[in-house]
Amino acid sequence: MHAVILREFGPAENLTYESVEDPVPGEGEVRVAVRAAGVHLIETLLRTGVTIGPPVPRLPTIFGGEVAGVVDAVGPGVDGSWLGRRVVTGRSRPGGYAELSVAAVESLHVVPDELGFEQAVAMIVTGATTMALIDLAAPAADDVVLVNSAAGGIGRLLVQHARNIGAEVVGAAGGPAKVAKVQGRAVDYDVPGWSAQVGEVSLVFDGVGGSRGREAFSLLRRGGRHIVYGNASREETAGPAPEELKARDITSIYAIERILSWPGGLRGLEERALAAAASGQLSPEVHPFPLAEAAAAHAALESRATTGKVVLIP
Numbered sequence: 097m098h099a100v101i102l103r104e105f106g107p108a109e110n111l112t113y114e115s116v117e118d119p120v121p122g123e124g125e126v127r128v129a130v131r132a133a134g135v136h137l138i139e140t141l142l143r144t145g146v147t148i149g150p151p152v153p154r155l156p157t158i159f160g161g162e163v164a165g166v167v168d169a170v171g172p173g174v175d176g177s178w179l180g181r182r183v184v185t186g187r188s189r190p191g192g193y194a195e196l197s198v199a200a201v202e203s204l205h206v207v208p209d210e211l212g213f214e215q216a217v218a219m220i221v222t223g224a225t226t227m228a229l230i231d232l233a234a235p236a237a238d239d240v241v242l243v244n245s246a247a248g249g250i251g252r253l254l255v256q257h258a259r260n261i262g263a264e265v266v267g268a269a270g271g272p273a274k275v276a277k278v279q280g281r282a283v284d285y286d287v288p289g290w291s292a293q294v295g296e297v298s299l300v301f302d303g304v305g306g307s308r309g310r311e312a313f314s315l316l317r318r319g320g321r322h323i324v325y326g327n328a329s330r331e332e333t334a335g336p337a338p339e340e341l342k343a344r345d346i347t348s349i350y351a352i353e354r355i356l357s358w359p360g361g362l363r364g365l366e367e368r369a370l371a372a373a374a375s376g377q378l379s380p381e382v383h384p385f386p387l388a389e390a391a392a393a394h395a396a397l398e399s400r401a402t403t404g405k406v407v408l409i410p
Contacts, residue, residue, distance in 0.1 A: 098113060105155070119189075119196055123173050125201065127197070132212075133162060134408075181206055210373075215382065228358060241264065241299045246268055246282065249381070266294050267279070268308070285311070305324070324350050383406050
């Protein structure tokens with residue numbers, strides 16, 4: 097099969113498209129002929145050798161756990177009825193940047209008939225994370241919601257949900273092209289003074305961090321909620337001090353820490369995310385790249401030139 101291999105930590109061009117041996121499913125596993133593989137911003141950091149959450153991988157490695165495709169082989173102990181099924185998983189090995197990948201059967205979800213492979217892989221982790229953020233924030237119709245990084249994969253889904261429940265929502269994104277992608281009211285947070293166009297809000301979803309995240313936080317009214325789910329800016333900026341949160345009666349949650357220890361595990365969130373997309377409640381935007389151009393996908397993510405969920409297509 098063909099796969100994208102990282103043999104040395106460094107820039108995006110260190111990702112190379114090569115021929116490697118086909119993986120073989122083990123006990124309780126299936127092999128998936130990959131039709132779409134998700135790319136995560138964290139993988140661009142791990143590629144450089146930076147430790148952020150997940151440990152730095154041993155090299156050589158194939159990145160990517162998010163895979164959607166068709167089961168083409170089953171390992172010992174797996175029912176043969178899985179053969180030919182359209183499936184999606186967020187936990188494949190050795191990685192999803194490949195034409196074939198292996199996953200434990202218990203990690204699989206059958207892709208709903210209403211969804212294509214690209215949409216399914218966009219929801220299995222990004223969508224599940226969105227479900228968790230919604231649970232943590234509990235947005236309501238009387239909220240005024242600011243979504244930072246609103247043109248990203250999670251941001252787009254959060255904007256959709258807030259609109260669906262009748263809340264007033266403002267999406268903030270960087271540059272005219274991204275602002276144009278935001279459904280409804282939107283502002284450009286690369287323009288100085290952007291927050292004056294927003295006004296006071298009751299809920300902030302912050303996926304960008306840094307100075308833009310701090311400016312978004314400053315807009316929260318007393319008793320507001322501050323949900324941090326990423327740092328796309330990669331700026332080192334301290335979060336709000338405990339005394340500031342107390343003085344303004346603001347609840348601030350660093351969501352990734354909560355999600356990693358989610359009660360009952362992630363499967364329920366994954367099921368809800370796929371169901372929301374299948375029903376049309378949420379519609380993920382996909383930014384596709386050919387598998388052979390994984391290096392270009394990483395470079396585009398790092399330069400913040402993408403919108404929606406970045407997906408590789410073998």
